[in-house]
Amino acid sequence: MAEEQKSKIAEAMWRLAARAGLEAVSVREVAAEAGVSVGRVQHYFRNKDALLLYGLKLAGQRMELRIADRLSGLAGSPEQLLRAALEEVLGDDPDTRQAIRVNVAFLGRAMEDVAIADVLFQDNAELRALATHVVWQAQQEGRAAGLDPEREARIIWSLADALTIELACGQLTGAEATDTMRYHLDRVLR
Numbered sequence: 001m002a003e004e005q006k007s008k009i010a011e012a013m014w015r016l017a018a019r020a021g022l023e024a025v026s027v028r029e030v031a032a033e034a035g036v037s038v039g040r041v042q043h044y045f046r047n048k049d050a051l052l053l054y055g056l057k058l059a060g061q062r063m064e065l066r067i068a069d070r071l072s073g074l075a076g077s078p079e080q081l082l083r084a085a086l087e088e089v090l091g092d093d094p095d096t097r098q099a100i101r102v103n104v105a106f107l108g109r110a111m112e113d114v115a116i117a118d119v120l121f122q123d124n125a126e127l128r129a130l131a132t133h134v135v136w137q138a139q140q141e142g143r144a145a146g147l148d149p150e151r152e153a154r155i156i157w158s159l160a161d162a163l164t165i166e167l168a169c170g171q172l173t174g175a176e177a178t179d180t181m182r183y184h185l186d187r188v189l190r
Helices: 002-020 027-034 038-044 048-072 078-090 094-110 114-120 124-140 149-168 174-189
Strands: none
Touching: 002 027, 002 038, 002 048, 002 094, 027 038, 027 048, 048 078, 048 094, 048 114, 078 094, 078 124, 078 149, 078 174, 094 114, 094 149, 124 149, 124 174, 149 174
8 A cells, every 4th residue: 555655656757757846746746746745755655766766766666667567578689689678668668668758857956966866777788788789799600890889879879868857858759769679670680
């Protein structure tokens, strides 16, 4: 029950942050959005920063679960796994889109708060390692000749990050983002 209440409050914070940025997030506004009292929010979160950090972690956990669900159905190659993970991140799933908006809303704050930066970028090393392996494997198969796998992996995920920012700001559709990423991967892994 407590986790459900905390999740409901965090989801209200996400909606506020997605609509108007983190500046619009206050304990009072979150309580109103969640349909609970200010005291209820304060019962679970000692201050706004604790609420923000919890909400960010929860958004990341839910996105990880969606990626894991998508990958669990695949018995494919590392390249197929990489493509599936990227398609989840760049796709049109409403929950993923919400998580992306939350992450983008936190970018400015991450420059000053190491805890937030750590949460935002916690999976980057693992995802880059997968991309590095995929490029390396392509080289072993006679594709991707002359490329540096580690640099290419960083480029792939930097592109994904840039595309998610455009998605969050409504400058790009999920289909356009996915198409751009497929185009890039096809060039790198040809």
